[in-house]
Amino acid sequence: MDLRSKAAVTETLKSFYCEAVMNLMQQLIFPGDIIGTEEEFAPSDGAFAEEGNLRSSQVGVTTGSGGRIGVAGIKNVRQFRPGMAVLGIATDSMHNIAFVRIDSLRSGTQSFVALKDGKLMSPKPDAMQKHRPREMDGERKPKAKALSVGDVVAALIIGEGRDSYTLSINMPDFGVVAADCNLCSSPMQYDREAGALKCGSCEVSEHRKISNLYGDTNKIEALLKRYIK
Secondary structure, three states, X not given: OOOOOHHHHHHHHHHOOOHHHHHHHHHOEOOOOEEEEOOOOEEOOOEEEEOOEEEEOOXXXXXXXXXXXXXXEXXXXXXXXXXXXXXXXXXXXXXXXXXXXXXXXXXXXXXXXOOOEEEEEOOOHHHHHHHOOOOEOOEOOOXXXXXXXXXXXXXXXXXXXXXXXXXXXXOOOOEEEEOEOOOOOOEEEEEOOOOEEEEXXXXXXXXXXXXXXXXXHHHHHHHHHHOOO
């Protein structure tokens, strides 16, 4: 197993998740974005009027002439949709819900962008079973949690709402793929026997829903490509 720090995992995947996509996103107009007002322009292709504003109806770049403004679509940029695998960073958690900022993706000439964050419910009990802390004599171990803020996670999109994607990490290949220690920020290694992440510096153990591919960038990339549609 190729055990790497969180930074090393994301750095190695830059050929797949790269800065070029982020630069492209800064130039793109997304569905619902305001591109002008009805006082200034009339809507053209790729745009519609709503409450005095002109909004984009597709992913693309603004175009306009003769007092009209629209959005020209870009063929090699697509949005994530249910059934695709994504890589992201856990940004917050509350109760049994975690929130994930989804990274953009590029595979060959095709780019995929996330127009919203992901929302992840706690995995089913059977999915977490092997990751639960083992009880020691006379000692109660803390309850295992699916994710910790800052973890890199591979997840499957199983639904899409108005404000977020619904994600799942129930399957063995999905879950945390890279993490840093919550105490000292050192890279965490996957201790398979204990079913936990262990810090190489302060030796603390932390429990997550860990992907079978933890730290292996080649296998993570292969997983993401397998779910591209």
